[in-house]
Every structure is written in C-alpha cells, then in structure tokens.
Amino acid sequence: xxxxxxxxxxxxxxxxxxxxxxxxxxxxxxxxxxxxxxxxxxxxxxxxxxxxxxxxxxxxxxxxxxxxxxxxxxxxxxxxxxxxxxxxxxxxxxxxxxxxxxxxxxxxxxxxxxxxxxxxxxxxxxxxxxxxxxxxxxxxxxxxxxxxxxxxxxxxxxxxxxxxxxxxxxxxxxxxxxxxxxxxxxxxxxxxxxxxxxxxxxxxxxxxxxxxxxxxxxxxxxxxxxxxxxxxxxxxxxxxxxxxxxxxxxxxxxxxxxxxxxxxxxxxxxxxxxxxxxxxxxxxxxxxxxxxxxxxxxxxxxxxxxxxxxxxxxxxxxxxxxxxxxxxxxxxxxxxxx
Amino acid sequence: xxxxxxxxxxxxxxxxxxxxxxxxxxxxxxxxxxxxxxxxxxxxxxxxxxxxxxxxxxxxxxxxxxxxxxxxxxxxxxxxxxxxxxxxxxxxxxxxxxxxxxxxxxxxxxxxxxxxxxxxxxxxxxxxxxxxxxxxxxxxxxxxxxxxxxxxxxxxxxxxxxxxxxxxxxxxxxxxxxxxxxxxxxxxxxxxxxxxxxxxxxxxxxxxxxxxxxxxxxxxxxxxxxxxxxxxxxxxxxxxxxxxxxxxxxxxxxxxxxxxxxxxxxxxxxxxxxxxxxxxxxxxxxxxxxxxxxxxxxxxxxxxxxxxxxxxxxxxxxxxxxxxxxxxxxxxxxxxxx
Numbered sequence: 001x002x003x004x005x006x007x008x009x010x011x012x013x014x015x016x017x018x019x020x021x022x023x024x025x026x027x028x029x030x031x032x033x034x035x036x037x038x039x040x041x042x043x044x045x046x047x048x049x050x051x052x053x054x055x056x057x058x059x060x061x062x063x064x065x066x067x068x069x070x071x072x073x074x075x076x077x078x079x080x081x082x083x084x085x086x087x088x089x090x091x092x093x094x095x096x097x098x099x100x101x102x103x104x105x106x107x108x109x110x111x112x113x114x115x116x117x118x119x120x121x122x123x124x125x126x127x128x129x130x131x132x133x134x135x136x137x138x139x140x141x142x143x144x145x146x147x148x149x150x151x152x153x154x155x156x157x158x159x160x161x162x163x164x165x166x167x168x169x170x171x172x173x174x175x176x177x178x179x180x181x182x183x184x185x186x187x188x189x190x191x192x193x194x195x196x197x198x199x200x201x202x203x204x205x206x207x208x209x210x211x212x213x214x215x216x217x218x219x220x221x222x223x224x225x226x227x228x229x230x231x232x233x234x235x236x237x238x239x240x241x242x243x244x245x246x247x248x249x250x251x252x253x254x255x256x257x258x259x260x261x262x263x264x265x266x267x268x269x270x271x272x273x274x275x276x277x278x279x280x281x282x283x284x285x286x287x288x289x290x291x292x293x294x295x296x297x298x299x300x301x302x303x304x305x306x307x308x309x310x311x312x313x314x315x316x317x318x319x320x321x322x323x324x325x326x327x328x329x330x331x332x333x334x335x336x337x338x
Numbered sequence: 339x340x341x342x343x344x345x346x347x348x349x350x351x352x353x354x355x356x357x358x359x360x361x362x363x364x365x366x367x368x369x370x371x372x373x374x375x376x377x378x379x380x381x382x383x384x385x386x387x388x389x390x391x392x393x394x395x396x397x398x399x400x401x402x403x404x405x406x407x408x409x410x411x412x413x414x415x416x417x418x419x420x421x422x423x424x425x426x427x428x429x430x431x432x433x434x435x436x437x438x439x440x441x442x443x444x445x446x447x448x449x450x451x452x453x454x455x456x457x458x459x460x461x462x463x464x465x466x467x468x469x470x471x472x473x474x475x476x477x478x479x480x481x482x483x484x485x486x487x488x489x490x491x492x493x494x495x496x497x498x499x500x501x502x503x504x505x506x507x508x509x510x511x512x513x514x515x516x517x518x519x520x521x522x523x524x525x526x527x528x529x530x531x532x533x534x535x536x537x538x539x540x541x542x543x544x545x546x547x548x549x550x551x552x553x554x555x556x557x558x559x560x561x562x563x564x565x566x567x568x569x570x571x572x573x574x575x576x577x578x579x580x581x582x583x584x585x586x587x588x589x590x591x592x593x594x595x596x597x598x599x600x601x602x603x604x605x606x607x608x609x610x611x612x613x614x615x616x617x618x619x620x621x622x623x624x625x626x627x628x629x630x631x632x633x634x635x636x637x638x639x640x641x642x643x644x645x646x647x648x649x650x651x652x653x654x655x656x657x658x659x660x661x662x663x664x665x666x667x668x669x670x671x672x673x674x675x676x
Contacts, residue, residue, distance in 0.1 A: 135584045135585075135587065135588050146521055149521065149528055149529035149532075150529045181573065183484055183568070183569055183572040183573070183576075190487055190569065191487035191488045192488060194487075214576055214580075215572070215573040215574075215576040215577035215580060216576040216577060216579055216580025216583070217580060218577060218580060218581075219580065219581060219584045220584070230521070231521055231528065231532075231570065232569065232570060232573050234521040234553070235519065235521070235553040235570050235577070236553075236577050238521075238552055238553040238554040239553035239554060239556060239573070239574050239577040239578045239581070240577045240578070240580070240581040241554055242552075242554025242555060242556060242557065242578070243556075243557060243577070243578040243579075243581035243582050243585075244581050244582075244585055245554070246473045246557045246558070247473075247581075247582055247585055247613075248585075249473065250473050250613060251589075251613070254606065254610070254613060255606065255609070257609060260605050261605060261606055261609055263602075263605055264601075264602040264604070264605030264606040265602070265606065266602070267598050267599060267601055267605070268592065268599055268602040268603065268606070271592035271595060271599055272592070274592070275585075275588060275589070275592060
C-alpha cells in the first residue's frame with residue numbers, strides 16, 4: 001500500500017476540498033492510504049460527511065497554518081505545529097510515507113523540500129514542473145516554472161533530464177519532444193545561459209532534444225517538455241495564462257452585449273464550455289517538484305477538489321513507478337564532487 | 339520640413355506596402371518628406387499608381403536586400419548597396435534626415451543602428467520599445483523587447499527612463515505608470531537583476547514607478563510601461579501574442595463546427611471583428627529603438643501598409659517632439675566615464 005500525506009491547510013479554499021479529494025482518491029484505489037495533515041477536529045467533522053474505508057484515511061493533527069504571507073525559511077523553521085511542517089516531518093521520518101500533496105505556499109514548500117527532505121545526491125537544484133493544456137489537446141510540461149530564478153546551464157540540463165523521466169513515469173511518454181525556451185529557433189540565439197544549455201541538451205544522448213522553442217509556440221502541441229530558468233518559466237506560464245483569461249473575459253463581455261449577441265452566445269454555449277473546460281487547471285494535477293528524495297506535488301492555491309484529486313493520483317503514480325529512483329540512477333556524480 | 343527615410347525591402351510583403359504607406363503619410367502631412375530606399379525602377383513603377391506631391395517623395399536607389407537569413411554584422415558591413423545600409427548611410431550623413439522606418443531584419447537594424455548611427459553618449463544599450471494593445475483599450479509599452487538578452491540593472495533603469503520619455507513625447511503621457519516585470523509583486527521577489535533594478539527604479543525621482551508586475555497582468559491596462567531584459571520581454575510579448583492567436587484559432591474552429599454554431603457566430607460577427615481589430619498589430623506602429631542618435635522605428639516583418647503608415651507617423655512625431663534630445667538631456671554622465 002502507498003501512503004501519501006496531504007497538507008490540508010494553506011490553500012485558498014480551506015481543508016474541505018482536500019478532504020473531498022482524498023476520499024475520492026481512496027475510494028477509487030484500495031492500494032492508497034492518505035494522511036490528512038491539519039486541525040483534527042475540523043478534518044474529522046469534514047470526513048463525517050463521506051463514506052470511505054477508515055483504514056485508508058488517517059489524521060495527523062496540526063494546529064498551525066503557514067500562509068503565503070509567511071517568510072518561507074522562517075515559517076518552515078519556526079511553525080513546527082503547522083500542517084505543512086508536520087506533513088514534511090512525516091514524509092521525512094516515516095519510511096512508509098511515499099509522497100506529499102499541498103496547496104500551500106510555494107516558497108514554503110520549496111524551502112521545506114530542500115531543508116527537510118533534501119535534494120537527490122548530484123542534483124544541483126530541485127525544479128517545479130507543471131503541465132499546461134495545449135490547443136490540439138494533450139499538454140506540455142514546463143521545467144523550471146519558478147523554483148530557481150538564477151540558473152546555470154548544468155541545472156537546466158538536469159531539469160530536462162528530470163522532466164523527461166517524469167513524462168516517462170507518469171505518462172508513459174518514452175520519447176518526449178524536449179525544447180529549450182529561447183527568443184528564436186536558431187542554435188546561436190539567446191543569452192549565454194541559452195547558448196551553453198543548447199550545447200548540453202544537444203549532446204545529451206538520453207534526451208530527444210528538438211531545439212529552441214519560441215514562447216508563442218507553447219500551446220502548439222509540438223512540444224512535450226520545455227526547459228527554462230524559473231524566471232522565464234514563470235513569465236511564460238503566467239503571460240500565457242493571463243492572455244487566455246483576459247481574452248475569455250473580453251469575449252464574455254462581447255457575448256452579453258445585447259439581445260442579438262446573447263442569442264449567438266447561447267448557440268455557442270457548448271463549444272465555449274468545452275474550451276473553458278479544456279483550459280481549466282482544475283482538470284489537471286499540480287506541479288511536481290523534481291529532484292528531492294521524495295515526491296511532492298504542489299497544487300494551485302485556489303485548487304478545487306478535482307485538481308487536488310488529480311495531484312494525489314499523480315503523486316501515487318510517481319511513487320509506484322519509481323520516479324525518484326529513476327532520477328537517482330540517471331545522475332552521474334563526478335568523483336571530485338561533494 | 340521633416341525628412342524620413344523608409345527602407346522598402348526586407349519585409350515579407352515587399353516594397354508595395356511601404357510605398358502605399360509613404361504616399362498616405364505625405365498626402366496627410368505637408369511638413370513631411372519621405373525618401374524611399376530600394377530598387378529605383380520597382381519603386382518608380384509602384385509610385386506611378388498614386389497621386390502625391392512629387393516634392394515630398396524621393397527615391398534612394400539601392401539594388402541589394404538584407405534578408406533575415408543574413409548574419410547582421412556581416413550584412414551591415416558588406417551589403418553596402420542594400421536598401422537598409424543605404425538608408426542608414428543617409429540617416430547618418432544627411433543632417434536633414436531625422437529618422438528611419440524599416441520592416442527588415444531586426445538584428446541587422448540593431449547592428450546598423452549601433453555601428454552607423456551610434457548610441458547617445460551615456461546610454462549603455464539601445465532598446466526596443468513596442469506597444470501592446472490592452473484589454474480595456476489603450477496600450478502598454480514594453481522595454482526592452484529583445485535587443486539585449488544579458489542585462490545590467492543600470493541598463494534597465496535607462497530603459498525605464500527612455501521609455502518614459504517616449505510615452506511623454508509620442509503620447510503626451512506625462513505620468514506613465516512604470517512597472518518592473520517580475521515573478522511576484524513583492525519588493526524582494528526575483529533574481530539579483532530584478533532586486534537591484536527595483537531599488538534603482540524606486541529611488542529614481544524622474545519615474546512614476548509603481549512596483550513589480552507579474553506577466554499575467556500585462557494586458558490589464560494598469561500599466562503604461564513595463565521594464566525588463568530583452569529575453570524576458572521577448573518571452574512576455576510572444577507568449578501573450580501566441581496565446582491570443584491560438585485561442586482565437588480555437589474559437590474560429592468552434593464557430594464553424596455545425597449549422598447551429600455558424601448561426602451563433604454570425605450573430606457575434608461584429609463583436610468578434612472588433613476584438614480581432616483591437617488585437618491586430620497592423621493598427622499600431624512598430625517598435626521604436628530607443629537610445630541612438632537618431633530615431634528608428636522597426637515595423638513587424640509582415641506589416642501591412644497601415645502598420646508602416648503608423649510607424650512613419652510615429653517617427654515624424656518623435657522627430658518633431660525631440661525625443662532624442664530629451665534622452666540626451668536626461669542622462670547624467672559620470673565624470674570618470676568615457
């Protein structure tokens with residue numbers, strides 16, 4: 001049986017969505033045990049609304065909460081009774097516990113992952129790898145999306161390798177098309193970081209490197225994994241998301257303009273709902289944090305139960321398929337190092 | 339009278355759109371003289387289709403063309419008979435010539451600007467400053483959009499100052515809301531470049547610095563000028579543009595799905611056309627190159643005549659309003675330098 005811990009506090013919607021997701025996940029999978037970290041009385045009350053096998057859900061009492069206003073390092077060190085720190089402690093100390101899902105502070109999660117769980121030996125930096133739905137259907141993974149703002153070419157090569165293994169283990173994609181985010185498609189484009197990374201990716205035989213990708217092609221469906229530093233990755237994802245949301249907002253306004261447009265909108269309702277559904281991150285799991293000794297998945301702060309449920313399923317799959325071991329095996333550690 | 343040179347070759351649509359734009363511009367403005375750089379016989383033939391004051395349009399014969407495949411430095415140095423190099427030579431040597439518009443290679447334009455026209459004394463790096471339409475209407479300027487991939491905080495401060503003066507001179511915006519592109523809105527966010535730039539912008543009394551902007555808010559209408567390095571600026575603009583285009587493509591497909599959706603689409607036709615129109619870069623001028631001794635405007639390679647016409651109008655306005663002198667006056671050159 002796989003045991004996962006779910007940090008139930010720190011997200012925008014409170015613990016109820018976490019409880020709902022956990023119940024759904026265990027009811028669909030006999031091999032899964034979930035530990036809910038958070039205020040015991042509140043979690044018990046929420047659980048009372050559901051039917052589930054009581055052997056599959058457990059509560060880890062934690063009376064404190066880390067918020068997005070907390071300074072990550074301070075919070076991880078001092079808020080020892082918080083749901084996130086207690087979840088980290090279980091993940092660290094309980095060999096049975098195979099992974100963690102959280103909707104809490106991204107900064108605190110990253111800090112806790114490094115300080116409590118630790119990097120895989122040889123991995124320079126852990127990196128977030130979220131998925132983005134593409135226009136033809138399917139998705140594209142982006143690594144790193146914000147964990148590392150100042151990067152080395154070697155780190156980016158590791159992001160590519162880790163992301164590649166992630167797509168193999170989670171989605172059985174054995175030949176992921178990997179691109180480097182750049183400001184042009186030609187080999188010589190970009191700054192020093194991009195130029196050096198390009199050569200590393202090109203010469204890495206474990207990768208199906210297809211060259212540079214311009215940011216406008218993110219949603220084209222032509223790439224499975226885009227490698228970038230965390231600053232560019234954040235700009236890429238948030239501007240794409242922002243543009244889509246702004247444009248949909250503009251359309252909505254146009255659709256409600258007058259009687260004629262309202263009828264038009266009514267006739268297009270199904271198609272518009274499909275597009276909205278396709279772009280709703282609540283249908284996708286969160287960002288996996290790659291490169292630490294155990295698997296962690298960060299769900300969006302405003303995740304609904306459906307998104308957390310997807311994150312739990314992903315975390316389970318990554319534990320069972322052995323992603324962490326695969327990353328360990330892929331890393332060649334120079335003898336002079338460490 | 340203001341004299342501008344228009345490089346008529348190197349764009350995707352050939353010289354005809356440049357000629358059309360030039361004729362429209364001179365017919366609306368008695369104070370404008372345009373020199374068309376390119377193949378004399380072809381340009382003459384195109385001009386024969388129009389009525390205009392012959393004193394206001396002149397041809398500068400140039401038999402060669404710089405293409406996007408040419409290596410910029412090589413092309414600028416060796417293609418001495420190209421329409422772009424001849425335009426640069428006129429801009430450099432003719433004191434009457436106040437500015438240049440081109441749809442040609444961005445790299446070649448930047449190289450020619452630095453090598454032939456030169457940076458304003460004290461300006462570290464010239465930077466491109468294009469405009470992006472925002473959702474509530476109006477636009478936001480982004481500087482730098484791709485001229486400088488590796489940047490210093492001091493350069494970014496100059497981009498802010500030059501962009502600010504540009505908005506003053508071209509659009510009479512005397513209190514532009516200036517933001518720093520970052521991965522979070524808090525002061526301490528981002529990499530070293532962002533942290534140091536934040537302090538410079540905050541302490542620069544000539545700027546109305548409103549803090550960090552996340553990329554998802556580019557189209558919100560809350561900012562007039564966004565400052566960033568050229569790599570991030572390129573990612574920001576192209577992912578925003580790409581997402582909008584992909585989403586509009588998806589909508590188009592949905593609208594043509596069946597008889598019902600086609601009727602719906604017909605009822606929404608006016609509104610959809612408005613949105614498309616609003617987002618069409620052919621209704622906006624190109625990116626001004628800030629920081630050189632004369633004004634240059636780079637229009638999109640696939641510009642229609644309308645976009646080139648807007649670029650010519652902008653170039654005229656910047657010459658008349660004295661943007662270059664304003665930038666010169668704003669730069670405090672340390673005595674130890676140069």
